[in-house]
Amino acid sequence: MAKADAWGAPGGTAFARRETRGDGLAGNTRLIAEPAYRRLLAAEPLLRRSIPVLIITFLIVIAALRVLSLMNERDDVERNAKAILTLAAGQLASSLPTTSETVPGAIQDLLETTSRQGAMGRSHVLVITDSAFKIVAVTPRSMPWQGHSLDGLVEGGQPLFMFGDRAGVMDVNIDGRDWYAAVSLANGGKGASAALVPQDAVFDAWRKTVSLNVTLFVLTAGVLIVILYAYFGQAARAQAADRIYIEAHQRIDMALVRGRCGLWDWDMVRGKMYWSRSMYDMLGYKPCETMLSFGEVDQIIHPEDGDLFELANRIVAREIDHIDQVFRMRHSDGQWVWMRARAQVIDPEAPEIQLIGIAVDVTEQRHLALRSEAADLRLRTAIENINESFVLWDSTQRLIMCNSKYQQDNGLSDRDVMPGTARAALEERMLAFASERRLAHTSGLQGGATFERQLADGRWLQGNELKTRDGCIGSVGS
Incomplete structure (x- = not known):
């Protein structure tokens, strides 16, 4: 069959604008998804390679930001804890001369009053010593310390007892635990005050925050990995489905071509019609995957064989729900091809009417019937005479x-x-x-x-x- 361009067909210029496409999308899929699907096909290899990189980069960035945030938060907690110790030790030291001289037992009251301040917690320990750093008063949490030498209990804190406030807050060790300690010397060397807190108590809330952030990060990473796995699995299945669909579509096209018939898919509401590749081959036009309008198809139907618009109006009016009609269609070389179209409305009750069926080339059968009729007529004439x-x-x-x-x-x-x-x-x-x-x-x-x-x-x-x-x-x- 000739593959002449439709420009050569009389009145067939509507088909001449169509071009053959060779990508992997076939049938009505292209009609629905164009042009977005074409752009997606072009970008899909890049997306498949970039998505794992983007997810890993995202996780690294999130992890780095959370680490920096948690480290800053730890520094703030440490800074606040040291500031509280410095203020508490300084307040006790400044209150020692007057309090110790005026009211007996006022030192213990002073410790309790200071420990009840909002910034102090139950883990904080306040200590008051004499000039030899012997503990004379301590908060109830550390009563066993009373009577002992503070510099004997504290390891690694000698600058505190020598310089007092000027030594700041130091990391010390008491009974194998790490503490923060601040010491303030009273005026005149009559005594000293100290404020201490265990480091594990200072960072307890921060460690819970770290655990929560690590848990959330692991869950987020796990969800993203599952999504990534599902994406690649779905992409693989989609590729397999596309391949199976294309192979099935090619087999159907081959069967239609060998059977000299073509598939029609007629969207009555939008006035569009889809032809299979075999339909174009039978008429000698270049195959295309775009929808044909009523007018384009009606141009190549013989005017004596019926009106396509009248047939469409009868279907839309629910007068008929199927067609079985023989008509002629113009070939690209100008000849007329006899077609027998059979189609059925998919769902007569649906608001959008969709008609699907096949058109069979019956030109040879038509010519054979005419020859048989002519031969039969000649035979009857001969017998009659x-x-x-x-x-x-x-x-x-x-x-x-x-x-x-x-x-x-x-x-x-x-x-x-x-x-x-x-x-x-x-x-x-x-x-x-x-x-x-x-x-x-x-x-x-x-x-x-x-x-x-x-x-x-x-x-x-x-x-x-x-x-x-x-x-x-x-x-x-x-």
Whole structure:
């Protein structure tokens, strides 16, 4: 079949604007997804490579930001804890001269008052010592320390006892635990005050925050990894589905091409029609995957074979829900191709009517039927014009055909010789004959017979019957 461009077809310029596409998208999928799907296909390899990198980068950035945030938070907690210790030790030291001289037991009250301040916690320890750093008062949490030398309990804190406030807050060790300690010397060297807190108590809330952040990060990373796995799994399945779809579509196209038929998918609401590739091949046009309009298809349908718009209006009006019609369509070389279209509405109750079916090229069958009709007409004319009477019975002894000479000899009307009439019934309607005798069949063929009849008008009729291979019986009388 010629692959001529539709510019060469009369009135077929609507098809000339279409081009063949060769990408992996086929059928109605392109009609729905274009042009977004085409851009997605072009970007998909880059996206597949970049998504793991983006997810890993995202996790690294989130982890780095949270680490920096937690480290800053730890520094703030440490700074606040040291500031509280410095203030507490300084307040106790400044209150020592007046309090110790005025009210007995006021030192213990001072410790309790200071420890109840909002910034102090139950883990904080406040200590008051004499000039030799012997503990004379301590908060209830560390009562066993009372009477002991503070510099003997504290390891690594010698600068505190030498310089007091100027040494700041130092990391010390008490009974194998790390503490923060601040010491303030009273004026005149009459005593000293100290504020201490265990480091694990200072960072307890911070460690819980770290645990929560680590848990959330692990969960986030796990969810993203699962999503990444699901994405690649879905992408692989989508590729397999696309491949299977394309292979199935190619097989269907091949079957349609070999069967000389094409698929129609008619969207009645939007006035668009989809043709399979085989439909274009049958008509010689370049295949395309875009929808055809009613007008474009109607241009190549023979005007004497029906109106596509009228047919569409009947379907939309719910007058019919299927079509079975034979019409001619213009080939790209200008010739007419006979098509038989059969289609059915997918869902008659749906608000949007969708008609799907096939169109079969019946040009050869049409020409064969015309040739058979012409041959049958010539045969009947020849039989009618012979001088002998002729009749043909089928294998069940029913009339197939006869000529007018047979009717005249037997006195039969046109109504009597309707095809399908039983032979016995027809012989009853014949004119009575004077006599009949059987003769030896000279040809010797099995199933043949020869007879002579004398008609009522005195004429003699000789008939020869022959049986065909399919069981029919032909009789010639002269």
